[in-house]
Amino acid sequence: MQPLGETTVPTPDAAVRASNHGLMQPREKLDPRAKRVWMLGDLFGAVVFGLVAFAIAFVARWVFELHWAWVVVATGVVLALSLTWAIVSPSIRYEQWRFEIREDEVDLLHGLVVRTRQIVPMSRIQHVDTTRGPIQRRYGLASVVFYTAAGGMTIPELSDERAASVRDQIAALAKVHDDL
């Protein structure tokens, strides 16, 4: 097993404090390489958006007999916006992502515009996946996906080792049945 960093160890202490003294913010961050993976993905998305915008503008020019400049302007605006998003957003999104694997619950906090805090009891988790897409594999990253009877949730962009250990932690804790 890979050695875990300080912040990644969910001590029973932490769980008790979380239960007794209000709700603590989750503490662990994603792997910093997440920023690069997201940026690559978003750049690819920006190119696609640009092409779609160009196609629509091209058809619109033909239908409404507009000037060529409009096609250039429309494509340019869409490209500029999506490129800005691709360059600016990943580092902010990275800073906004926090998670914590506690003994009894998984705690997620994320979202740039809509801040979302999700808490999933271990005793509700049915199974766990790690998934790795092509870009993630280039950077040695993986996502952990875990499923309840009402849907799945993702912790994206962890290092391969951390993803594997998170998956195993959740799988080990999820099988513990709360006597409800």
Add this chain to the structure above:
Amino acid sequence: MISDPGLAPAQDSPDAVAWQRAHPAFMVTALLRNLRGFILPFALVAIGNSGRESRTGTLIFLGISAVVILLSGIGSVVQWWFYRYALMPDRLLVHSGIIFKQERAIPYQRIQTVDLEEAPLDRLLGVARMKIETAAGGGGESEVELKAVRRGAALALREQLLMARQTVQGDVAPEPGATGQDDETPATRVMESSGELVRKLSLGELLLAGATSGTIGPAAAIIGVGIQFADDIVPQAWWNRVPWDQVTGASRNLSVIAGVVIVIAVFAWLVAIAGTVLTYYGFELRRDGEHLVVQYGLLDRRRTTIPIRRIQAIRIEEGLLRQPFGYAAVRYESAGRAGAAEGGSGTLFPMMPRNAVRDLLAITAPEFAVDVDRPQFQRLPRRSLPRYIVADSISSLLVVVLIMVGIRFWQDGLPWWGYLPLLWVPIVVVLGWLSFRDAGWKLDERVLMLRTRGAARSTLVTPRRRIQYRQTTANPLQRRADLVTLQIAVASGGFGGHYALRHIDAADGRTLLLALNPRLTSAR
């Protein structure tokens, strides 16, 4: 309690695991499955070609066929090679995927069903297909599908998995030794003996339900069909005889328009009553041991069996028109899985006095028997009122303005009745205010209640232990007002039932997130 605080060692470092692959017959079945999709297009091309005696055409056709078969063959081998599974001491591991890699871990205790299937081809090759499911949602697809396992080995593996699971019982279906069959057997038994009657819908309630249903869908459909009929069937000559001058003249006459509107409204109302009578006539709720049986319908008699322990949430719906009469409909959310009893939401009782709901639930689903008539709900803070009104008013105003612009173009100017759509905006404001006034939550030792209003006032009752996960979201406007939206999810059908209470105090949101920890409940 747990002795090991979340530091389970990673038992499955890649070298230590004894990986297994599906039976090589997988490659044959996968190849045939891959090719199946090509049969039709190829047959069409072959037939299309057969007339012309062109050598190059035939060669190209054969060449493409060869390439397709070759690629499918390689694909099958690769699929087989990259799909591996391993039985770990406490979980089943499955690795799959070539470009998108997936590693799935399923604790044995979470396995709900292990099904074996044999298609004729499988039988020929002496293999079986194995489907392993957990209670996780996701539209009926199995969590693991081993597409070819030797038949003997499959039975042994099935035993092994079920044995491993036996030690601890599942959660959504908390009965020991659950197998896929247990849902069907009691259901068939129920078909024979109908159990004891809990409540029957009276004729008065049925008619009241129809009169207050407020649905215009069926009427709209009938009018639509009628117009179609008039257009298609009625001969053109008849249309020509209509004195159109007088019709257009009359259409400018206010009382004629009002008359037509009233006739249509009454017609829609009667259709809604008829529809409700057809659907819910003779509605009966029975209890038979651990199952509830619901039967209804005039022409088409429907019957639903609901295992009580699978009910995840109860919803009491008071329609805008029904609330003044003190009447409500009771609905349920039930967990289910593909193949066994289908879960999802349904009607427990369509129309009953609100103050009788508690007694009904006490008999049918005691876990949910709460006083819904006078509960002390936690209200929302005053500052969330604008959040309920502003956004909806603005969007409805936009729609109304669009409609008015449309009328202006259509009529070459805006007649006095063109301003009538504006009346919709104050209605939206009032509904927003009502939503704010009715919204609230209540949490006690056993259950969480959320009350919201769309058009109908809806009170959700769910035991704390049934909540699958909980979350709060806050958009920028909410953050500025220190508000959050609380969402909870319960198991229901394939994708779960998701409920939200909008714009509650952020501190209340944190309290609820914390307090809904099932560990705290069981510790009490």
